[in-house]
Amino acid sequence: MNDALRLKVADLLHDNAKLSVDTIAKMLGETPETIAETIHHLERDKVILRYSAVVNWDKLETNQVTAVIDVRVLPQREVGFDSIAKKIYRFEEVKSVALMSGGYDLQVTVVGRDIREVSRFVSEKLATIENVTATTTHFLLKTYKSDGVIFDDTDGERRLMITP
Amino acid sequence: MSNLYDRLSPIVINLPPSGIRRFFDLANQMQGVISLGVGEPDFVTPWHIREACMYSLEQGYTTYTSNRGLPELCIEIAKYLTKYDLAYDPSHEIMVTVGGSEAIDLAMRTLVCPGDEVLIPAPTYVSYRPCAMLAGASVIDVPTYAEDGFRLTAQALERAITTRSKVLVLCFPNNPTGAVMTREDLAQIAEVAIRHDLFVISDEIYAELTYDGHHTSIAALPGMRERTIVISGMSKAYAMTGWRIGYIAAPEPLLAAMLKIHQYTIMCAPHMAQRAALEALRNGDDERDKMIESYDRRRKLIVASLNEIGLPCHEPRGAFYAFPDIRPTGLSSEEFAERLLLEQGVAVVPGNVFGETGEGFVRCSYATSVELIEDAMRRIGAFVSKLVSQAVK
Ligand SMILES: Cc1ncc(COP(=O)(O)O)c(C=O)c1O
DSSP states (O other), rough: OHHHHHHHHHHHHHHHHTHHHHHHHHHTOOOHHHHHHHHHHHHHHHHHHHOOOOOOGGSSSSOEEEEEEEEEOBBBTTBBTTHHHHHTTSSSTEEEEEEOOOOSEEEEEESSSHHHHHHHHIIIIITSTTTTEEEEEEEEEOOSTTTTTTTTTOOOOOOOOOOO | OOTTTSSHHHHHHHHSSOOTTTHHHHOOOOOOOOOOOOOOOOOOOHHHHHHHHHHHHHHTOOSSOOTTTHHHHHHHHHHHHHGGGGOOOOSSEEEEEEEHHHHHHHHHHHHTTTTTTEEEEEOOOTTHHHEEEHHTEEEEEEEEGGGGGOOHHHHHHHHHOOOEEEEEEESOOOOTTTTOOOHHHHHHHHHHHHHHOOOOEOOOOTTBOOOOSSSOGGSSTTTGGGGGEEEEEEEEEEOOOOOOEEEEEEHHHHHHHHHHHHHHHTOOOOOHHHHHHHHHHHOOHHHHHHHHHHHHOOOHHHHHHHHHHHHHOOOBTTTTTTBBOOGGGGGGGHHHHHHHHHHHHHHEEEEGOOOOOTTTTTEEEESSOOHHHHHHHHHHHHHHHHHHHHOOO
């Protein structure tokens, strides 16, 4: 499979998952068949895992809270951080887990219905996992930009309708 | 007082009115119009460039600069031009102007006087003709044709030349056709220009927006540097139209003459905008190249869609315009543009405003979002199929 093409298709879909096969084919000068096949392979190989929307939750009636939690752990022989990460990401309320360089090890994002639910998760579930040595919880107050999208973007169309 | 109008300069009175004005007014009165009529990037100037300007204001760079522009900016421009095999001395052969627009005016006023002829390949950008006329010259159209991908041919040029011809204007990549001239194409034009001892004003403002291939400047060809004024600017490549920064590269005697006019009429380009241009040239390549890649994808999308709709479209290899042939609809460019606007709410620019040989074509700018291009193509498709089915009946 053509790696350069896979990268281009993934890039376009990452930016706008609603692009049709036909549009992508035209934009990249390929046939729709080639693009359909490329997308199929990207999905099959789990390069593309899901198509989802970037949502500004602040604009919807919801009290849900998001917390970013720095987690310090003792790495374990042979499996390093992976087995602890696995124990954490299995929880439904955990939305993302990443291994970080720097002052802590795992960055965990948790979404709950309210602050109490998230606090309970941290104290009862997360902090009690074996080899988790410390947690620092940051509640998210406002999202300004996420995944390349500015949320309160005021850069609207400012051009004149017709110019030479 | 006698009739005011009669007392104005006849040169100004005789300037052709802007061909797009009527469409502009019409489109502006309507709701929900998708405009493919915009001749500027749809990106806002990259943030690091805007930020550099704000920093320069904090630092108090609010004064005049030297007439020719900030010396460090002229140095960056000279460095930048080497990528097109152009070597100019930043302290004597480069100047910063108020957009490519001022540069066009300066070049005309410096090269021509009443009685001279300026050769302008058409269809092309709208300001060469009035600038030549304001300088007192007469204008000779040199036609370019869809069959040649709207490239200028040596034969067409040769046919148009008279003993009074003095200046040839080149605008490649071209607005409105997207045509690009290869080195071989330019070599044939250069041969004619040298044989007839013509000056060349080469407007290369779209040079960066050359797809599959590298832009060639005619000034880089043997024997051409001494007779060529190269014009470019920040507007298109760096999404900086509102900043009004362009520049000229030319041999010293020509540059010194243009600088004389600039010094009396303009003084200098805006200082803070020059600071922003400096940042763009020093650190803007990555974002610029991303914008170009994005135009390229939209270019392919619009060309494929127009051809599918039944409006044959040669491949525009530069700038951000497609120039489809609308003759299959049986309408003139103006009828097509006006009816498309009124019936489907899509604004395009009729080709005839760019010169007689633009008749039968319309300019569609693809510097707009993929979603809007697709929506516009659906509307144009509906418009065209209705016309064609009526024609069959
Ligand atoms: C071919 C060409 N030259 C020059 C200009 C003027 O650009 P600016 O004065 O913004 O540099 C334009 C703008 O549309 C153009 O299309």
